[in-house]
Amino acid sequence: MISKSRFLIPLLCGLLAITAQSCFDSDDYDMDRLSDKVEWTPNMIAPVGYGTYSLWYLLNEHELDPNDQTIFLEGNDLVIRHREDDIFTYDASSVLSFPNQLSQGFALPLPPVGLPGPIPIPVQNDTYRISTGFAGVILSQVDVDANLQFTFDNPLNADISLDISLPNGTIGGALATQNFTIPANTNGHVENFDLTGLSLTFPTPSSDNEVALQFEGEILDNGGVISGTGALAIQYQIQNINFQLAYGDFGQQSIDIGTGNIDMDVDFWDDIDGEYRFSNPKIHVHLRNSVGVPFAINANITGYSSSGGSQALNPLPLQPNNYPKTLADVLDAPNLETITYDNTNSDIVDLMALPPSDRLDYMGNVSLNPNVVDIATEPNIISNTSRIDADIEIEIPLEFTATNLTLKDTIDDIDIDDADKIMNAAVVITAENGYPLDVTIESIQLTDAAFDVIDEITDNEVIDAASVYTSGPMIGEVDPASIKQVSHEIALTQSQIANLNLAENIIINALVSTENGGIPVKLKGDYELKFTISVQAQLDLSN
Template sequence: MMLKLKSLIPLFLSCVLVISTQSCFDGDDYDFDKLSEKVDWTPNMIVPVGYGTYSLWYLLNQHEANPADQTLVLDAEGMLHIKYMEEDIFSYNVDEVLNFPDQSAIDLSYSLPNISVGVPHGSLPETNPQTDQIQIITGNSGVLLYELDLNTDIRFVLSNPLNTTVELFVSIPNGTAGGTPVSEKFTLTANETNHVETLNLANLNLLFNTPHTTNNDLDITFDVNILDNGGLITSTGDLGIELTFQNIDFLLAQGDFGNQNITLDAGNFDMNVDFWDDIEGDYLFADPRINLYMENSVGIPFQINADITGYATDGTMASLNPIPEAQFQNPPSTISEVNIGVKDTLTYDKNNSDIVALMALPPSDRLEYFGSIALNPVGAIAPTPTAPNIISNSSAINVDIEIDVPLDFTATNLVLRDTVNDIDISDADKIMNAAVVIVTENGYPLNVSINKIYFTDAAYNVIDSISDNQVIDAAEVFTSGDQMGEVDPALVTEVEHQIQLTQSQIENLNLTKNLIINAGVSTENGGVAVKLKGDYELKFTISVQAQIDLNN
């Protein structure tokens, strides 16, 4: 196709220059009946330059030693595709959705009986359990926690105002650690201040108070047992309690994580399609696609608001512009799905984006991607305690991109450019007449014409030029039915073509150091998009016929 048809041009042009009796060509394999006898002068030298049969797959991929470097692949039906994969173009992890900063200390107190005047132990009023509310602070505003699994420590700083030993019982009514209710006893000696205790809680499950609020309240219950000191018991105030959640390592969270908007890291990549740098003109791919492959273990409905902009080497640009309705579907909705993760694919095509214009740009310089993700977007079903948002400490979203462009296209006025450098022809003055004869049986659905060949000196100043018309006639394709756009093998024919050099062109070969070639490629067939298949073949024989001044 256009990607490497440019590599045929030097092959044809070399025929003009290889007027030599030295050749590694095997005449026994060459069909001399293919050599033209239609020139207007009698050649005294016929040099068979080349022959061969090239499948389109071989022609386009022979230069890639490493299959991993190939941007061209064959599908199961033999169709050629440009394919490119870039991993992790969009990603975010759980820290951007839910995190727990260092927690502030919570000051509480347990109300003791008014015993400023000493009383014997038997006369103390009865003490009762006291329940207070504490909060776990999240680093994301608007988060309502319904349930939380975590590992944590609770640090207590306790002060006992009594002149006797006190046992303090601590429990979290809606909390279990490893399946066991959270309950602990601390012992404080008489008049002890700043007594430190640490409650280590592994696999702690917490149920938050209802109605749920962004305060994320929990109940904690205290009770005391005042021991007998054998005398009068006095108090100077209430039992002081300061507690701090430390080393929060959350395992699983269920709740309503609000309408967060997460900015995705922007980036860019080059598809490394070399031929895009060597062509210009008008062409359209019939069915290009961009596939976004997502691995998602974040159990929150989301909407991706992202775009991709392509830049050509001349600075022009075009954007994908996907419609807002083009979205991933069905994020994880259960704890099992969050733990395992789900996979999903979002395809941008000609029906939901401007991908045809983007690929026709072409994006020869780079593709840039950018965007954001809206969590619990407008229109999504609001989370509830029975259908919550769910995330784990390993939750993440990763999106890979695959660009898939089937070589199913139309082209008009497509110009390929190439340069042949370091030409050294010193005996052109011996050539009286010269012509290149090309016999082709073209199974490619592409018309190729050499519009102009410029002869230049070492500084690329134009000395002379060759203008020519069609060199390779396109194979005709089916214009209807299931094989529409594919080559009709019954209509592949053999065609002969010759390029004859003028006297001035022959004379200027001595001065020529470079050749600049402009070739045109087009598809016809009434606008039907042609499909390129790897087994399409081009058969050709090439000869150079020359009339040499044998006396010079």
């Protein structure tokens, strides 16, 4: 990857060109733009090069895989952007489930016997409570596939014909009913009531979620006198509930969104030190929702810097509004909605100023039904395919204030020979800074192979920033009329010249700051830094 502080590299070329053939074509070099501030008379002027660097060129990461790019040019605006998909997902089973149901017993009273059949069995009712797996769930309607299994003990010496129905249930638009014949004098006789396609309503919704069952039939003629004592014992259980659709109030549940971390992999966070504050960073949570339940997101993100510092986002709870509210919405394509954490509802400015160069950790929960549900007018609705998926996108426009940002760049494996021939030397820089950033070359360090500093070339000349508009619609943007050309040289001492022979690496340190009375500057892709660099040296030609 190309370094984000790449605009420092040309300054190094001046030192290298003292004893090496320049890689630039001197015919293309504008000698008239060189400074005349050096008082000694050089006998070698080596034009190192010139360049025009747009800010987008300097910051563009040139990733081979576009998915690895984190800085983007959008229009003319520079934006750090990072996205992670599916950081959180919950489906219908997280909201509503039907665990194994309990078996329930019912003793169906039988009419007096001792007579020939058939003998009518009057209507009897029972209720069965459906377990939903979560406290506080109130059902008003469910569409399910299920099986209702019965086990009968018949104490009579005659078969019993029994009609069993669900008064509030329909299958295919007709009453859900089934007839069974229970043989005489049998125990443990099993029958199954297939409830595939059952649509069941709860006329008076309550947390009991009770289903009504109705029993009616007759004791069949056995060709003689019917005898036996006791009730018809019935044990029954609803099994294998696979809900298709449900209405009701699914309660104030809290669903854990889990924990995870995000590495934005923004390289320049590792390349700079200092204080800076982005003025308008945002974290977007993109939701794809087919769960017809209102909810609030109670989550937090904590950033960690490479140096061990941390800062929490501390967002206000946000409640999405665009959740599905009708059956058509639930069954159609997911509703799309984005909620955004910004400088009005969180501490995101402090978080990004950390910076989170190590990682961002997230955790939290989703609270269902933060407000009271009116089942009659706006019930919760969920289908067996309902789900919510959440993606997170971090957007940081390069609009900021900065103080003493330290940028560091390194050239490795330097080989400078014959420095003993140099009597005097200076690097001459002429620059036209169209960036809204003051740039100071603080030092050029000569190091050995272990990167221990053996000498340092200091230079406190400032390449002045272009001024920005301080009011109006272009506030924070560069005023082109303020761009000026400046020129200065960096003179080398005799000790520094001598140490060139020992240098294996060169490290450049620069300071970058913004001024403008605290007004955040806006970095645009077409801002340009123009420069020319030459090396002026006085050589001992007799050596």
